[in-house]
Amino acid sequence: MNQRILLAVLAAGAAAAIGALMVMNTPNKPGDIHQSAGLSPKSAADLADLGGPFTLTDHNGKSVSDKDYHGKFVLLYFGYTFCPDVCPTELNTVALAMEALGPLAEQVTPLFISVDPPRDTPARLKEFVNVFHPRMVGLTGTMEQVTTAAKAYRAYFRKEDNGDPDYYMIDHTAKTYLLGPDGQYLTYYAYQTPPAEMAASVRSYIEHAQDKKDDSRPAS
Numbered sequence: 001m002n003q004r005i006l007l008a009v010l011a012a013g014a015a016a017a018i019g020a021l022m023v024m025n026t027p028n029k030p031g032d033i034h035q036s037a038g039l040s041p042k043s044a045a046d047l048a049d050l051g052g053p054f055t056l057t058d059h060n061g062k063s064v065s066d067k068d069y070h071g072k073f074v075l076l077y078f079g080y081t082f083c084p085d086v087c088p089t090e091l092n093t094v095a096l097a098m099e100a101l102g103p104l105a106e107q108v109t110p111l112f113i114s115v116d117p118p119r120d121t122p123a124r125l126k127e128f129v130n131v132f133h134p135r136m137v138g139l140t141g142t143m144e145q146v147t148t149a150a151k152a153y154r155a156y157f158r159k160e161d162n163g164d165p166d167y168y169m170i171d172h173t174a175k176t177y178l179l180g181p182d183g184q185y186l187t188y189y190a191y192q193t194p195p196a197e198m199a200a201s202v203r204s205y206i207e208h209a210q211d212k213k214d215d216s217r218p219a220s
C-alpha cells in the first residue's frame with residue numbers, strides 16, 4: 001500500500017475519489033474479490049453463533065486475547081496492510097463512522113486483524129492502523145492464530161499463490177463485525193456500507209445497551 005497516496009486521499013476526504021477507485025478496481029480483477037465468501041446475508045439467528053475466543057499479538061507486540069477487548073463495543077475487520085484498495089477503503093469507513101459517533105465513539109474499539117502474518121509485523125500494523133484512527137488496534141499472530149480468529153467469524157481468506165514470497169494479494173472477506181461489550185457478535189456491515197449508516201447502527205446498539213442497563217438498575 002502506498003501510504004502517501006492513502007494519506008492524500010484521506011486528507012482530501014475524497015469519498016468520490018475512493019468510490020471511483022473502487023469502481024475501477026472491482027470489476028476486472030477476479031483475483032481480488034474481497035467478497036463475502038461463505039457468509040451470505042442471513043437472518044440474525046443464523047449468525048448468532050459467530051465469534052469466539054482468540055489469542056493474538058497486538059501492534060505493540062503484546063500477547064492479547066478477545067477478553068482484552070471486552071467492556072467496549074468492537075468494530076472488527078479482517079484484512080492485510082498491503083491490500084491495495086479494499087482494506088484501506090473499509091478501514092476509512094470505520095474511521096468515519098467513529099467520527100460520526102462523536103462522544104459515543106469512546107465506547108467502541110476498532111480492531112483490525114491481519115490475515116497476512118508473514119508480512120504484517122506488529123510494527124508495520126502499528127503504523128498502518130494509526131493512519132486511520134488513533135485508537136484502532138492492529139492484531140497479528142501465527143498463521144494458526146489468525147486462522148482460528150477468522151474461522152470464528154467465518155471470515156474467508158486465501159493467499160493468491162503467484163510464487164513470489166514478497167508480493168502477493170490475499171482474497172478475503174471484507175465485512176466489518178460489530179461485537180458487544182461482552183464480546184458477543186451483534187451484526188455485521190457489508191463492504192461499502194456508508195459510514196453514516198454504520199454509525200447509526202452502532203449508535204442504536206449502544207443506546208439499546210444503555211437502555212437495558214438503566215432498566216435493570218434497581219429503583220431507589
Ligand code: NI
Pocket residue numbers: 034079080083084085086087088172
Ligand atoms: Ni483487503
